[in-house]
Every structure is written in C-alpha cells, then in structure tokens.
Amino acid sequence: xxxxxxxxxxxxxxxxxxxxxKFQITNGMFIAMMVNLIFVKAIxxxxxxxxxxxxxxxxxxxxxxMFQGMVVIYIxxxxxxxxxxxxxxxxxxxxxxxWFGKLxxxxxxxxxxxxxxxxxxxxxxxxxxxxxxxxxxxxxFVAPLLVGALxxxxxxxxxxxxxxxxxxxxxxxxxxxxxxxxxxxDIRNLLPxxxxxxxxxxxxxxxxxxxxxxxxxxxxxxxPSLKNAGKIGGTTGLIGIGASGLLTMIxxxxxxxxxxxxxxxxYTVSCMKLARNAHIGTFLQRYEMxxxxxxxxxxxxxxxxxxxxxxxxxxxxxxLKSNRSMIPIVSVILGTYGYWIVGDHYRAINYxxxxxxxxxxxxxxxxxxxxxxxxxxxxxxxxKQS
Amino acid sequence: xxxxxxxxxxxxxxLSQTAxxxxxxxxxxxxxxxxxxxxxDKPDTVRVSVQIIxxxxxxxxxxxxxxGTGQPIYSISAEGSTxxxxxxxxxxxxxxxxxxxxxxxxxxxxxxxxxxxEEMVDFFTRNHELRMSSWVAVTPDRPDEVIATITGLExxxxxxxxxxFRNNHIVGRAPASNMMNLEEAFLSSSTEPVLAKVSLKPRGxxxxxxxxxxxxxxxxxxxxxxxxxxxMVGWLNSKEARGLLFFLERLSSGIEVVxxxxxxxxxxxxEFKEARTKVTPSFPNNKPHFRIQIKTNADIxxxxxxxxxxxxxxxxxxxxxxxxxxxxxxxxIDKAQNNYHSDFMKFGDVFRNKYPTxxxxxxxxxxxxxxxxxxxxxxxxxxxxGVVKAVGTEIR
Numbered sequence: 001x002x003x004x005x006x007x008x009x010x011x012x013x014x015x016x017x018x019x020x021x022k023f024q025i026t027n028g029m030f031i032a033m034m035v036n037l038i039f040v041k042a043i044x045x046x047x048x049x050x051x052x053x054x055x056x057x058x059x060x061x062x063x064x065x066m067f068q069g070m071v072v073i074y075i076x077x078x079x080x081x082x083x084x085x086x087x088x089x090x091x092x093x094x095x096x097x098x099w100f101g102k103l104x105x106x107x108x109x110x111x112x113x114x115x116x117x118x119x120x121x122x123x124x125x126x127x128x129x130x131x132x133x134x135x136x137x138x139x140x141f142v143a144p145l146l147v148g149a150l151x152x153x154x155x156x157x158x159x160x161x162x163x164x165x166x167x168x169x170x171x172x173x174x175x176x177x178x179x180x181x182x183x184x185x186d187i188r189n190l191l192p193x194x195x196x197x198x199x200x201x202x203x204x205x206x207x208x209x210x211x212x213x214x215x216x217x218x219x220x221x222x223x224p225s226l227k228n229a230g231k232i233g234g235t236t237g238l239i240g241i242g243a244s245g246l247l248t249m250i251x252x253x254x255x256x257x258x259x260x261x262x263x264x265x266x267y268t269v270s271c272m273k274l275a276r277n278a279h280i281g282t283f284l285q286r287y288e289m290x291x292x293x294x295x296x297x298x299x300x301x302x303x304x305x306x307x308x309x310x311x312x313x314x315x316x317x318x319x320l321k322s323n324r325s326m327i328p329i330v331s332v333i334l335g336t337y338g339y340w341i342v343g344d345h346y347r348a349i350n351y352x353x354x355x356x357x358x359x360x361x362x363x364x365x366x367x368x369x370x371x372x373x374x375x376x377x378x379x380x381x382x383x384k385q386s
Numbered sequence: 387x388x389x390x391x392x393x394x395x396x397x398x399x400x401l402s403q404t405a406x407x408x409x410x411x412x413x414x415x416x417x418x419x420x421x422x423x424x425x426x427d428k429p430d431t432v433r434v435s436v437q438i439i440x441x442x443x444x445x446x447x448x449x450x451x452x453x454g455t456g457q458p459i460y461s462i463s464a465e466g467s468t469x470x471x472x473x474x475x476x477x478x479x480x481x482x483x484x485x486x487x488x489x490x491x492x493x494x495x496x497x498x499x500x501x502x503x504e505e506m507v508d509f510f511t512r513n514h515e516l517r518m519s520s521w522v523a524v525t526p527d528r529p530d531e532v533i534a535t536i537t538g539l540e541x542x543x544x545x546x547x548x549x550x551f552r553n554n555h556i557v558g559r560a561p562a563s564n565m566m567n568l569e570e571a572f573l574s575s576s577t578e579p580v581l582a583k584v585s586l587k588p589r590g591x592x593x594x595x596x597x598x599x600x601x602x603x604x605x606x607x608x609x610x611x612x613x614x615x616x617x618m619v620g621w622l623n624s625k626e627a628r629g630l631l632f633f634l635e636r637l638s639s640g641i642e643v644v645x646x647x648x649x650x651x652x653x654x655x656x657e658f659k660e661a662r663t664k665v666t667p668s669f670p671n672n673k674p675h676f677r678i679q680i681k682t683n684a685d686i687x688x689x690x691x692x693x694x695x696x697x698x699x700x701x702x703x704x705x706x707x708x709x710x711x712x713x714x715x716x717x718x719i720d721k722a723q724n725n726y727h728s729d730f731m732k733f734g735d736v737f738r739n740k741y742p743t744x745x746x747x748x749x750x751x752x753x754x755x756x757x758x759x760x761x762x763x764x765x766x767x768x769x770x771x772g773v774v775k776a777v778g779t780e781i782r
Contacts, residue, residue, distance in 0.1 A: 129514060130514045131408070132408040133408070133514070134407065135408050136407075139407065146395065146398055146399050147399065150395060150399070184566065188735060188739060191738075191739035192738065192739050192740075192742035192745075195742045260570045260574065262570070262573035262574055262575070263569055266511075266573065273518075276514075276517070277519070277566055279519060282552065285519065286517060
C-alpha cells in the first residue's frame with residue numbers, strides 16, 4: 001500500500017513538472033515537435049558536415065541515419081509502452097529508485113545542455129554571418145532565450161502549437177527552395193553513388209544521428225503528454241522521424257545536385273549557400289530573407305524546447321514540484337554555455353564535428369536500450385508496483 | 387507582481403527585437419553593378435575597379451534628368467595588396483559605403499587570370515552580400531574600360547553585360563559563366579573552370595556621325611578563357627566555344643553557315659535545334675575513350691544558293707552541317723588535350739561517374755590520362771524544313 005502511494009506520487013510529479021496535467025498533445029503536434037527539432041540543425045549545418053565526410057552521398061547518409069532513428073524511436077516507445085504516463089526519469093525512478101531517476105535526469109540534462117551549442121551555432125551563424133554581421137553576439141542569445149523562456153513559461157501547449165506553425169513554415173521553406181533551385185539541378189553532381197563504399201557512408205550517417213537524437217530525447221520527456229501514447233506512440237514516433245528525414249533529404253539532394261558536394265563542404269551553414277543561390281526566374285532573386293523568416297519559427301521552438309527540457313530535468317534533480325522556477329536559471333546556464341561555444345568559430349566547428357557526436361550518440365542509442373533492458377529484467381517489479 | 391514581471395519581460399523582448407542594429411540606409415550605399423579586376427601598377431598588387439550606379443541618373447532615360455548629372459554611373463578604382471585591401475582603399479574615394487548585393491558582373495584581365503584566381507573565387511564566395519548569379523568573364527582589354535562601356539540600349543553598362551549573358555543561349559558563342567558554376571568547377575577534382583570572354587569591339591555607330599562606322603566601342607561576348615587549376619591557360623575562339631557548349635550547357639540550338647552544294651562561294655544558313663549530346667566513356671586497355679554522339683534537327687533559314695532546296699541539297703547540307711559541328715567539337719577537344727592540357731569539358735566528371743573505382747586511382751594523374759584519351763565524335767543532323775518557304779519541289 002505504502003509502495004503504491006509512493007508510485008502514484010512519482011507519476012504525479014512527472015505530470016506536474018511537465019505541466020501536462022491540463023493539456024495533452026495530439027499526435028500531429030508530437031510529429032511537428034519532432035520535425036522542428038530535427039530539421040533546423042539537419043539542413044543548417046549537418047549537410048555541410050556530411051559533405052565534408054562523404055561527398056555527394058550525403059543524401060544516402062541522411063536516409064541511413066533516418067532508418068537508425070526510426071529503430072531508436074521505436075525502442076523508446078517500447079520502453080514507455082506499458083507505462084505511458086511515465087517519462088524516462090520517472091520510469092528510472094520506479095525501476096531502481098530515486099537516485100537512478102536523478103541520474104537519468106542528470107544525463108538528459110547534460111544531453112540538452114551539450115546540444116544547445118550546435119543549436120545556437122546553427123541559429124547564430126545563419127543570422128549573424130548572412131544578415132547582421134555587425135550586430136553584437138549577445139543579441140543572438142538574449143532575444144531567442146527571452147522568447148524561449150516566455151514560451152516555456154506558458155507550457156507545453158504553447159510550444160506544441162508553435163511547432164505546428166513551424167511545421168507549416170518548414171513545408172513552405174521546402175517549396176520555395178525547390179522552386180528556386182530546380183533550374184540549376186544537375187543530377188550528374190549526385191553521381192557516382194556510394195563512391196566511398198557502404199561502410200564509410202554508414203559511418204558518416206552518425207552525424208545525422210545526432211539530429212534525430214534530439215527527437216528521441218524529446219519523446220523520452222514528452223511522450224507521457226501524448227494522447228494514447230501507449231497505443232499510437234510508436235507509429236507517431238516513426239512518422240515523426242521519417243517525415244523529418246524526408247524533409248531534410250530534399251535539402252541534401254538539392255545541395256548535392258545544385259551546389260555540388262565540393263561547394264557544400266566549404267560552408268559552415270551550407271543551406272544558406274543554397275538559399276542565396278536560389279532564384280525564381282530573373283526578377284525574383286535573393287529571397288533568402290523570406291526563407292530565414294520561415295526558418296525562424298522552428299529554430300525558436302528548438303530554443304524553447306531546450307529550455308523546457310533542461311528545466312524539467314533540473315526540477316527532477318532537485319526534487320521540485322514545478323519547472324517554472326528553473327526556467328530563468330537554466331536559460332542563463334544554456335545561454336552562457338552556448339555563448340562560449342558560438343563565440344569562436346574554430347571551437348564551434350570542432351565541437352560540432354568532434355565533441356557533440358561523442359556526447360549525443362552514446363546517450364541517444366544507449367539510454368533507450370539501457371532502459372529497455374532494465375524494463376525487461378525488472379518488468380515484474382514494475383508490474384507489481386503498478 | 388506577475389503583471390509587472392510580464393510587462394518587464396515584454397519590454398525587454400521589444401528592446402531586443404529592434405531592427406536598428408546593422409541598419410544601412412539605401413541613400414547611404416554605393417550600389418556596385420560591375421567589378422573589374424586587374425594587376426596593379428605597383429608590384430604584387432591588385433587593382434579593383436567598380437562601377438557604381440547613380441540612382442538619380444539611372445532611371446531608364448539618357449540625358450540629364452532634373453537634379454542629376456546625366457552620368458548614370460560613377461566608376462572608380464583602387465589598388466591594394468589583396469582584393470579586400472583594394473576594396474577598403476576604395477572607401478578613400480567613395481562618399482558612400484560600397485554595397486555588393488546588386489553586382490551583375492565581375493570582369494578580370496587576362497594577366498590577372500593567368501596569375502591565378504583562387505583569391506578572387508574565395509573573396510567573392512566568402513562575401514555574403516554578393517549574388518552567386520553574378521556573371522564572371524575574362525577580357526584582353528582593360529577591365530575598367532569594359533565595365534564602363536555603355537553597350538546596347540541599357541543605361542547602366544553592368545546591366546547591359548548582364549543582358550548579353552542572359553541572351554547568350556540564342557547566340558551560343560560563350561559559356562554563361564557565373565560565380566556559382568565557377569566555384570563548382572574550381573573546387574571539383576574532375577573538371578577545370580572555363581569562363582566567358584568579353585572584349586571591346588568598335589562596332590557601335592554614332593547617331594550623330596553615322597559615316598564614322600565603328601566609332602563607338604561595344605562589349606562583345608564571344609569566346610572563352612580556359613583554366614588549369616586556378617590559372618588561365620589560354621583562349622578559345624567563338625567556334626571552339628560553340629563546341630564547348632555542347633558539353634557544358636547542353637547547347638540545343640544555334641546557327642551554322644555552310645557552303646552551297648552547287649556553288650562554293652555562296653552560303654546557306656542552317657539553324658540546328660533540339661540538339662541532344664550523349665557522352666559514353668569506356669576504359670579499354672586502361673586508356674580512357676569517349677564516344678560523343680550528337681543528334682540534332684535543323685532548318686534552312688537562309689539560302690543564297692539560287693537553287694531549289696531539293697532532297698539532294700538537303701542531304702548534302704546535312705552532311706556539311708554534321709562536318710562543321712564535328713569540326714567545332716574536335717577543335718576544342720584538340721585544344722584541351724594538346725595545347726592547354728586541361729579537362730574543362732567535364733570528361734573527367736563523366737568518366738568518374740561511370741568508373742568510380744578506376745577514378746580513385748586515376749584522379750591524381752588525370753591530366754596525363756586525359757591527354758592520351760581517344761574520342762569518337764558522331765554527329766547526326768536531320769534537316770526538317772525551309773521554314774516558311776516550300777522545299778523539295780520546283781515550280782512546274
């Protein structure tokens with residue numbers, strides 16, 4: 001009886017700290033959140049990294065990465081399927097006790113904090129390098145963090161609805177880039193296929209894995225807020241990763257065919273290179289400002305969600321009831337860390353290509369697999385408790 | 387308390403969202419429409435010439451509108467040890483800040499191009515303001531003169547050169563080289579860059595003194611500059627450039643002049659159209675071989691032969707057209723292989739796509755392999771009509 005009460009408290013805590021008691025997200029919102037989270041960095045900087053490692057096969061590496069992401073999101077769903085009201089942290093607490101729950105919260109916190117570097121370098125290098133080179137760097141941190149903190153303060157509903165708008169903008173962005181680039185499309189630039197062999201192409205896909213890692217960690221935190229998560233969580237997750245992969249592949253194909261992989265590999269923000277080349281006919285040129293406006297909503301959602309995820313994790317670590325008090329604190333921590341990464345291009349690129357995959361991949365692959373194993377081993381205990 | 391906090395946060399948000407940072411008023415900008423690059427007078431320097439538009443005088447009319455000077459452009463040049471340095475030195479003369487986003491064309495002198503264009507490619511692709519669709523050309527004349535010469539009907543010379551390039555597919559005598567395809571070819575391991583040639587020709591006729599034919603210089607877009615790596619290695623004439631375009635831009639139409647079958651001193655103009663080019667590589671005995679097949683339809687658009695254009699004339703003209711197109715192609719291949727030792731016709735690309743494994747071992751000495759490559763050129767032309775006039779039958 002005592003144990004049962006304790007477990008109810010854990011579920012209650014999961015709900016209150018996630019601010020999900022009043023609002024449950026629909027599967028469309030969940031997919032939109034995943035797409036927003038993956039797409040921004042995947043087209044912004046990942047394609048350049050892929051072009052540097054595998055050349056014109058970057059669209060194949062994106063596809064291979066997408067399939068790996070689908071496997072991992074399904075594992076994430078399997079972990080939470082029988083206890084859809086629990087997130088990873090609450091589940092860990094029920095499996096091995098409070099300390100383990102806090103440890104998992106700390107790991108997810110570390111993941112999102114480390115991931116904020118690549119997110120901010122994507123955002124800042126887009127806006128500062130191409131539009132406002134004279135604006136102070138601090139502006140690019142204060143503005144999105146303020147917007148992000150505000151959205152996060154109003155909770156998951158605001159973020160989920162913003163993600164839906166972001167999804168619409170992503171579609172428009174893709175339509176604009178397709179129309180503006182078809183004229184220069186040269187399929188010969190995508191040949192030969194698998195020039196560096198399958199093993200090397202597969203290894204290069206790990207760079208794209210760091211992008212869907214955001215989405216699986218999102219699922220690890222948000223899936224309990226999804227309506228009928230136990231039934232539709234798996235399919236919704238698969239659609240989310242698949243849609244993100246396909247929307248990203250449009251860019252990797254266009255960057256390869258229009259710019260060539262050699263040109264793509266030269267740029268930190270390769271999508272901007274493609275965007276500034278795009279033109280519709282002779283008179284509609286340089287419409288990258290429109291495209292960046294469309295891109296801004298997904299990227300603001302991304303910042304917003306990172307604040308949300310870290311604040312929820314911090315709430316669990318310190319055993320607080322609501323994540324609202326942690327929002328300003330994590331915003332400052334994220335901002336300081338992001339500023340340190342982005343302030344130096346050399347550090348930023350090295351972090352993006354070397355350090356970040358080493359942090360992201362073990363967590364993205366390891367955490368769902370570890371929890372699945374624990375769940376299989378300690379499933380009986382969990383069933384007894386519930 | 388809560389309201390005050392929200393108000394404060396909103397004010398902070400508003401402050402951070404202002405658009406005043408990085409603001410540049412249009413009337414404070416010097417809008418560049420053409421750039422010239424040349425070797426500077428001092429050793430190891432570069433001279434940058436820019437053609438800046440005067441908005442008040444460039445409203446689509448010639449002469450001096452009220453408040454204007456009558457000169458639609460303002461051209462200045464400066465020297466520096468690098469392009470960036472020279473551009474900063476332009477600031478010593480220009481009363482407004484130089485703005486690149488509306489640049490139409492970059493013209494380099496051949497001496498500058500022969501020294502190497504790596505710096506130029508890097509500068510203009512690193513510059514976020516510049517359009518990647520800016521045309522790039524090489525000239526044997528002074529680039530500052532080329533970019534300041536008013537050609538055609540346009541008021542702004544840069545815009546006139548832009549129009550020449552945009553209509554280039556009709557004439558088909560020079561590659562439509564822009565920053566985008568220059569950067570692509572420059573960075574590629576399997577092809578070399580090739581740029582359009584622009585030059586000054588005394589072809590303009592003054593309205594005031596029509597008897598002085600050729601008193602006005604005009605910019606001509608014809609021919610090409612071939613590169614090896616980042617250095618220009620030589621020129622291609624307009625016929626060779628025609629042959630080149632079948633490979634670079636999948637040229638589908640153009641005019642060829644052939645001799646009459648009945649009279650060698652008279653000529654026929656034939657317009658070929660819907661031309662399709664196919665390049666098939668093979669690798670017998672570790673030696674690259676390329677089979678080039680061109681199939682095209684054609685119309686007789688002008689005849690000075692004075693005979694009925696019957697079946698016999700048709701067959702004869704077809705053969706002459708085929709030979710002429712083949713000759714254009716062979717001459718450019720010969721120049722690429724034997725004179726310039728540079729594969730600017732993308733044969734390396736085709737070979738790499740068909741033989742990726744072999745390419746890995748041969749890409750390092752592709753220049754040598756390309757020099758030994760053999761070619762089969764097959765042109766199949768089919769004359770379909772004499773446009774509006776009846777062909778094939780005589781008045782009985």
